[in-house]
Amino acid sequence: MRVLVILMCTFATGCAATFREQVSARPAGIQRSVRGELNRELLWPETKQILFVVERVEGHEPEREALDALVRLASRYGGRPASWQRHETNAPLTLEPDTSYVLVRYVGDQTSHFGVAYSELIDDHPVYVILINQEAHRKFRMLVPQAKLEEQTLVHEYGHHLGLPTQDHGYYLGGLHCVNPNCALAKPRLKAILYNAFHIVFGGHYLEDYCEECRRAIDAARKHWGESAP
Numbered sequence: 001m002r003v004l005v006i007l008m009c010t011f012a013t014g015c016a017a018t019f020r021e022q023v024s025a026r027p028a029g030i031q032r033s034v035r036g037e038l039n040r041e042l043l044w045p046e047t048k049q050i051l052f053v054v055e056r057v058e059g060h061e062p063e064r065e066a067l068d069a070l071v072r073l074a075s076r077y078g079g080r081p082a083s084w085q086r087h088e089t090n091a092p093l094t095l096e097p098d099t100s101y102v103l104v105r106y107v108g109d110q111t112s113h114f115g116v117a118y119s120e121l122i123d124d125h126p127v128y129v130i131l132i133n134q135e136a137h138r139k140f141r142m143l144v145p146q147a148k149l150e151e152q153t154l155v156h157e158y159g160h161h162l163g164l165p166t167q168d169h170g171y172y173l174g175g176l177h178c179v180n181p182n183c184a185l186a187k188p189r190l191k192a193i194l195y196n197a198f199h200i201v202f203g204g205h206y207l208e209d210y211c212e213e214c215r216r217a218i219d220a221a222r223k224h225w226g227e228s229a230p
């Protein structure tokens with residue numbers, strides 16, 4: 001009955017609040033998976049462009065539409081041009097100082113997760129890495145188009161690189177995730193799945209952007225950076 005009520009609520013009003021997770025404090029000894037604060041480099045246009053370097057290590061070809069969508073989102077949040085280009089796996093990367101780099105590696109079943117985000121230093125230049133298991137997504141393409149599945153994971157992992165969500169509306173489960181089910185940073189638990197299944201079926205909406213609370217946190221950070229600029 002409770003599930004039915006929740007489903008009716010979603011159908012009638014789309015009320016994300018019903019499916020919200022509880023905010024949780026950071027458990028002792030747990031580090032943020034990627035960063036502890038919003039990522040100024042990707043959100044404040046101090047470099048000229050954001051370049052996504054795409055490698056296919058194993059498995060099917062990347063869905064180009066998903067990468068196009070990721071680039072549009074990164075440009076919008078980064079306030080500067082963004083683009084993606086293919087790169088031969090493990091070939092040396094020549095990094096330009098006025099460019100921010102995100103390395104997207106399609107690794108197939110080399111990871112058991114849909115996606116993973118971490119950063120590393122290459123020649124003292126921070127590089128934001130996203131691993132995506134495109135093969136794991138293919139198991140669900142009878143329900144959701146493959147490009148949309150990959151886009152949701154790419155936007156989710158990129159959100160971790162942006163430093164989202166902030167602590168005030170995050171909960172810990174395999175890293176910090178957003179309590180709001182209508183956010184690309186939601187962890188796909190039952191509540192978020194129920195909420196989004198209805199929105200996909202009835203509204204054609206996917207988890208392809210961050211929620212209002214995440215966007216407010218970005219606006220607040222930008223305001224702070226703007227005020228503290230010399």
Ligand SMILES: [Zn+2]
Binds near residue numbers: 156174175
């Ligand atoms: Zn995550």
Ligand SMILES: [Zn+2]
Binds near residue numbers: 178179184186210213
């Ligand atoms: Zn959010």
